[in-house]
Amino acid sequence: MPIGDNVMVGLNCLEPGQTQKTHAHSGADKFYFVLEGQGKFIVGDEEREAAAGMLVVAPSGIPHGVSNNASERLSLLVTIAPSFK
Amino acid sequence: MPIGDNVMVGLNCLEPGQTQKTHAHSGADKFYFVLEGQGKFIVGDEEREAAAGMLVVAPSGIPHGVSNNASERLSLLVTIAPSFK
Numbered sequence: 751m752p753i754g755d756n757v758m759v760g761l762n763c764l765e766p767g768q769t770q771k772t773h774a775h776s777g778a779d780k781f782y783f784v785l786e787g788q789g790k791f792i793v794g795d796e797e798r799e800a801a802a803g804m805l806v807v808a809p810s811g812i813p814h815g816v817s818n819n820a821s822e823r824l825s826l827l828v829t830i831a832p833s834f835k
Numbered sequence: 836m837p838i839g840d841n842v843m844v845g846l847n848c849l850e851p852g853q854t855q856k857t858h859a860h861s862g863a864d865k866f867y868f869v870l871e872g873q874g875k876f877i878v879g880d881e882e883r884e885a886a887a888g889m890l891v892v893a894p895s896g897i898p899h900g901v902s903n904n905a906s907e908r909l910s911l912l913v914t915i916a917p918s919f920k
Contacts, residue, residue: 752892754864757842757916759890779839783868783912805844807837827868831842831916 757831764789764818764826772815780814780830782806787824789816842916849874849903849911857900865899865915867891872909874901 751760762782764770772792782791788801793814800806808814818824836845847867849855857877867876873886878899885891893899903909 752866752890754866754892754894754916756864756895757866757914759866759868759914779841781837781839781842781844781914783844785870805837807839809839810841827912829842829844829866829914829916831839831914 758833764824769817780808783827785825843918849909854902865893868912870910
């Protein structure tokens with residue numbers, strides 16, 4: 751991931767059937783921007799579908815994860831700040 | 836722009852002929868991810884073309900700007916961290 755002093759931005763791809771397990775970053779906010787495909791996102795108590803062009807926000811400390819239950823690749827531009835050092 | 840405590844993410848669009856003048860953010864890193872189109876980016880002493888799928892990084896304090904000299908809209912997902920408060 752390209753890393754600045756304050757933020758990092760990277761690409762996460764999930765193939766159909768793949769899941770990123772629910773987890774939390776204490777002290778770091780995360781944004782998922784959906785580049786292609788669609789996924790089922792969990793943020794805290796909410797579960798929602800998001801597709802290309804949509805932004806999903808997981809504030810610091812809130813558990814979050816995503817599953818690709820669709821038939822095409824799910825590509826996500828992921829921003830985490832502050833960056834892990 | 837959606838704003839977390841630590842980061843903000845937003846969409847900037849430049850029509851053909853539009854320019855974002857060179858400027859700097861003291862204490863904040865900026866990432867441009869090119870969603871569509873292409874642009875001429877300036878970061879510090881460097882000037883480079885970037886097109887869809889490419890990431891341009893402007894570290895804290897480094898002057899940066901972008902011009903759309905192409906014939907289609909330039910759409911940028913922009914991340915700034917830490918967020919302006």
